[in-house]
Amino acid sequence: EPEVTQTPSHQVTQMGQEVILRCVPISNHLYFYWYRQILGQKVEFLVSFYNNEISEKSEIFDDQFSVERPDGSNFTLKIRSTKLEDSAMYFCASSLLRGGSNTGELFFGEGSRLTVL
Amino acid sequence: AQTVTQSQPEMSVQEAETVTLSCTYDTSENNYYLFWYKQPPSRQMILVIRQEAYKQQNATENRFSVNFQKAAKSFSLKISDSQLGDTAMYFCAFRERSGTYKYIFGTGTRLKVLA
Numbered sequence: 001e002p003e004v005t006q007t008p009s010h011q012v013t014q015m016g017q018e019v020i021l022r023c024v025p026i027s028n029h030l031y032f033y034w035y036r037q038i039l040g041q042k043v044e045f046l047v048s049f050y051n052n053e054i055s056e057k058s059e060i061f062d063d064q065f066s067v068e069r070p071d072g073s074n075f076t077l078k079i080r081s082t083k084l085e086d087s088a089m090y091f092c093a094s095s096l097l098r099g100g101s102n103t104g105e106l107f108f109g110e111g112s113r114l115t116v117l
Numbered sequence: 118a119q120t121v122t123q124s125q126p127e128m129s130v131q132e133a134e135t136v137t138l139s140c141t142y143d144t145s146e147n148n149y150y151l152f153w154y155k156q157p158p159s160r161q162m163i164l165v166i167r168q169e170a171y172k173q174q175n176a177t178e179n180r181f182s183v184n185f186q187k188a189a190k191s192f193s194l195k196i197s198d199s200q201l202g203d204t205a206m207y208f209c210a211f212r213e214r215s216g217t218y219k220y221i222f223g224t225g226t227r228l229k230v231l232a
Binding site for chain 2: 003004031033035040041042043044045048055056058091105106107108109110
């Protein structure tokens with residue numbers, strides 16, 4: 001069964017370093033998303049991406065964050081200069097249709113745990 | 118702004134028993150979707166069940182069913198005949214029917230099924 005895959009599963013970085021989290025969405029999906037969950041808190045929406053551009057982003061997704069689909073298969077989240085508060089689990093998701101359309105289903109990856117020291 | 122609240126951080130249930138996970142939400146919208154996602158340890162979140170707010174009938178998927186109370190803004194998940202494989206984190210989520218791509222999630226309920 002096709003699934004969303006994410007790498008790395010865990011990354012430890014120093015504050016101020018750049019981090020790139022990678023995702024391979026399901027191959028025929030058109031909409032891509034990043035969510036994050038700080039330990040013990042809610043899963044929060046960061047950004048959605050369609051047709052090679054951001055379609056919606058949250059207030060969390062500031063200038064330190066960027067997303068890219070560089071080669072038609074990968075979908076990356078870059079954090080330019082990490083802060084301690086960026087430590088979280090980052091989930092990539094994809095859907096065939098907008099927001100999962102009327103089926104509403106997002107397909108998630110296993111998550112990438114980012115620890116900023 | 119929409120919010121989703123799961124007031125039970127952890128629950129446990131004996132195998133073969135029934136358990137109910139609570140979820141409440143707040144919205145001024147009339148049309149929206151509600152979901153329960155399951156995340157087993159070290160695995161992806163997968164959709165368990167969805168409910169469309171304009172449908173009065175409660176959704177069911179095999180052993181999983183919901184009690185959707187629109188007026189009370191409540192959306193609980195009932196798991197019947199619990200199995201060890203049901204051990205997971207369960208997230209309740211909300212999405213407007215149109216106009217947005219984003220889902221609003223609760224903090225999750227960690228469910229442990231005991232043998």
